Amino acid sequence: MSATQPQERNQIQFGVFFQGVNFSTIWTEPESGSQIDFESFRRVAQTAERGLFAAFFLGEGLRLREHLGKLHDLDVAGRPDAQTQLAALAAVTSKIGLVATQNATYNDPFDLAHRLQSLDLLSGGRAAWNVVTTDNAWTGANFRRGGYLDHADRYTHAEQVVETVRAIWDSWDDADGSARLVARDFGAFDVRGVGRLPRSPQEHPVLFQAGDSDEGRDFAARSAEVIFSAHGQFEAASAFAADIRRRTALAGRPADDLKIFPGQQFVLADTEAEAHEKALWVREKQITPATALAFLENIWGTSLADYDPDGPLPDIDPVVEVTGETRGAGFRAKKSKETADAWREQAAAENLSIREFVFKVGGRLEGGIIGSYQQVADLLARYADEHIVDGFNISPFLIPSGLDDIVDRLVPELQERGVYPTEYRGDTLREHLGLRPPLTRRGEPGDAARQTPSFDLV
Amino acid sequence: MSAHFSLAVDLDGAGAHPAAADAAGLTTRELLAASYLAAHVREAERAGFTAATFPDSPLATRIDAIQRASFVAPQTSALGLIPVAHSVYSEPFHVATQLATVDFASYGRAGWIVGVDADPRIAVEYGRDAVGPELAAAVATDAVEVARRLWDSWEDDAVIRDTTTWRYLDRDKVHYVDFEGASFSVKGPSIIPRPPQGQIPVFTDATSGVVGDVALVTSSAQAAVSAARDAGARLVWLELEVALDRAGLPGAERVERLDAIAPWSGEGIGRYVGDAAGLVELLAELSGQVDGVRLHPAVLAEDLEELGRAVLPELRRTGTHTPPVVGTTLRQSIGLPASVNRYAKANA
Numbered sequence: 001m002s003a004t005q006p007q008e009r010n011q012i013q014f015g016v017f018f019q020g021v022n023f024s025t026i027w028t029e030p031e032s033g034s035q036i037d038f039e040s041f042r043r044v045a046q047t048a049e050r051g052l053f054a055a056f057f058l059g060e061g062l063r064l065r066e067h068l069g070k071l072h073d074l075d076v077a078g079r080p081d082a083q084t085q086l087a088a089l090a091a092v093t094s095k096i097g098l099v100a101t102q103n104a105t106y107n108d109p110f111d112l113a114h115r116l117q118s119l120d121l122l123s124g125g126r127a128a129w130n131v132v133t134t135d136n137a138w139t140g141a142n143f144r145r146g147g148y149l150d151h152a153d154r155y156t157h158a159e160q161v162v163e164t165v166r167a168i169w170d171s172w173d174d175a176d177g178s179a180r181l182v183a184r185d186f187g188a189f190d191v192r193g194v195g196r197l198p199r200s201p202q203e204h205p206v207l208f209q210a211g212d213s214d215e216g217r218d219f220a221a222r223s224a225e226v227i228f229s230a231h232g233q234f235e236a237a238s239a240f241a242a243d244i245r246r247r248t249a250l251a252g253r254p255a256d257d258l259k260i261f262p263g264q265q266f267v268l269a270d271t272e273a274e275a276h277e278k279a280l281w282v283r284e285k286q287i288t289p290a291t292a293l294a295f296l297e298n299i300w301g302t303s304l305a306d307y308d309p310d311g312p313l314p315d316i317d318p319v320v321e322v323t324g325e326t327r328g329a330g331f332r333a334k335k336s337k338e339t340a341d342a343w344r345e346q347a348a349a350e351n352l353s354i355r356e357f358v359f360k361v362g363g364r365l366e367g368g369i370i371g372s373y374q375q376v377a378d379l380l381a382r383y384a385d386e387h388i389v390d391g392f393n394i395s396p397f398l399i400p401s402g403l404d405d406i407v408d409r410l411v412p413e414l415q416e417r418g419v420y421p422t423e424y425r426g427d428t429l430r431e432h433l434g435l436r437p438p439l440t441r442r443g444e445p446g447d448a449a450r451q452t453p454s455f456d457l458v
Numbered sequence: 459m460s461a462h463f464s465l466a467v468d469l470d471g472a473g474a475h476p477a478a479a480d481a482a483g484l485t486t487r488e489l490l491a492a493s494y495l496a497a498h499v500r501e502a503e504r505a506g507f508t509a510a511t512f513p514d515s516p517l518a519t520r521i522d523a524i525q526r527a528s529f530v531a532p533q534t535s536a537l538g539l540i541p542v543a544h545s546v547y548s549e550p551f552h553v554a555t556q557l558a559t560v561d562f563a564s565y566g567r568a569g570w571i572v573g574v575d576a577d578p579r580i581a582v583e584y585g586r587d588a589v590g591p592e593l594a595a596a597v598a599t600d601a602v603e604v605a606r607r608l609w610d611s612w613e614d615d616a617v618i619r620d621t622t623t624w625r626y627l628d629r630d631k632v633h634y635v636d637f638e639g640a641s642f643s644v645k646g647p648s649i650i651p652r653p654p655q656g657q658i659p660v661f662t663d664a665t666s667g668v669v670g671d672v673a674l675v676t677s678s679a680q681a682a683v684s685a686a687r688d689a690g691a692r693l694v695w696l697e698l699e700v701a702l703d704r705a706g707l708p709g710a711e712r713v714e715r716l717d718a719i720a721p722w723s724g725e726g727i728g729r730y731v732g733d734a735a736g737l738v739e740l741l742a743e744l745s746g747q748v749d750g751v752r753l754h755p756a757v758l759a760e761d762l763e764e765l766g767r768a769v770l771p772e773l774r775r776t777g778t779h780t781p782p783v784v785g786t787t788l789r790q791s792i793g794l795p796a797s798v799n800r801y802a803k804a805n806a
Binding site for chain 1: 486487490492495496516517518519520521522524525526528529530531532533548549551552555556558559560562563565579582583584585586612617619621623624625626627628629632641642643644645646647648649650651
């Protein structure tokens, strides 16, 4: 709109995470659509593409979540296979990146490499792999090898799987369609074979990673191209960016080689007051009375059905020492008694009921960005100017309509400020994100690995 | 004549003839291109085929067959989409989830050809012990059983969204499958709700030792068809290679020219070489013997066009074959009864 908009302002980008699990997705409202109908996925992906989002992101389900030894029944559950769904979405989109979360423990390296490359070719170079890792035997009960991996080895294993998958992608010789043998020993098993497909226009699917521990951050700094984080608030994001860039440089890479995309929820309205009112509504809908009790039960390890969600925290002590792993990563291995004591103390001090307390500590909106379109655009412009993130991975709280106001209202505000793209930079995800060539394909100029293969026929 | 005489077409690279790619002047990249795949699938749908099949091998240069089927799902509206998914070394949990995803993306048009390739090179890729042909059939049979249980593990009305108790799911309608086989076990339940068809139609090669809903046979002789039915298949489809007369060139001459580049030994299945009228006659005859025929065109770019131009319209006119209708599932269009959920009874 303005003819004097700054041209060289740093920009941020968006991705969207279609979650399919957790209580951040509101399922109780008339506008809460199907979580499994393909039309819901199509609508979100196409809306995101209309908003020039860099990526559409799917999680991976390997075991249906449980709560107190039974199937967890309060949250959205049931999701498609990530890559298969993204292959279908590749047909109804043309630019947006397609990110599949795939576990390095329960996917076989050759099969995984082949499927990721299939998606990359079908989508014309828009695929990405969000590598995650699990060790628990509970998940392994759905797979041939069971719980074969020690907790301590999970990152080492994941990094080795990443290295192997890249070697498989690199094994194809563009000159004659032959492929070099790739053989790797994983201890519990060893694999040997050759790649079966040529590389896509972006050469390799982009590698995303989300671990937040020291080990996870170092793994990302060595191997990943995009890191998700939980650090979306300004100061936390700033500290995280400094830490990640330091680690990336220490790993011998340019500090900006690893792009930073915190997960984030946005609650937006015309005015700040309306946005805060809406945020209260979202919180109420996300944390139902039953969800509030279940949140505590996960620490207490026993049913708290007799407690009033609007009353004080339970006076009994937890019956377990540590929380289990059946509710997903957010709850993993917390010390129960210690946590319960701290929570009771905090709730008493602040005079909070069970539900109010869970609003506070378990609320998906804590750390979320709430405000008017203009306010939030100004805030995000600061993130861009300070370059403390490369973008945000947005989790909409409503499916499939949750991106509409972001795309229709926030994106234009950001574009006016010059801090958001006004067009896709190219056709591949690697281009959208401004990434360098894959780590294993950065030879010196003139090296065979540096030559860009011809893709005019694809 | 079967009420649901099905006609499927196998979409394999440039065609069934080993020289098809050379003859069509197609490179590896062209054969792998998404646009090439989509063009043939749409052509198959326009022609009126019941289904397209997508072959795969864990050792060949092909885009993953499940992803091919999924990619074309939103680009088609009536055509059945039947990928090969191998099951001797792969993870049954993943395969079942992937196929269910195709069924959702296609609104109930997915099928599964069970791959039973036990090649030791595949075992080495997966880091598993190689198995012989007999054990391979047993493992694949287990994989089919796991998939069937997982597809039933959510009852159709498991998602309740009950705002009085705040329950999204009725956990009594979601079931552990507790499969314990000789070489693997799977706990369940499925991570994806019950697919639109309930049970996705399972196709197996009649000689594979694995029994599904539909047996693919290489002979229409009464004995072969009966044997497949006796083994437990509800439907029997015949495999048939085809090379048609085209543009003034007899089919036999086309094959001869292709054979000069690379001989077409075939897969031990029947072959029709000749004019469209003869094929129409043959298929009409076969419609009285088998429930469907899967055609393997010699050169996709040429024979698929002839089939759509001169063969399927004629079969439609004579009532031998009816194209699938938008909004029907693959089960319906091939003549399988609605599937019953094995777990639903416990709560009825």
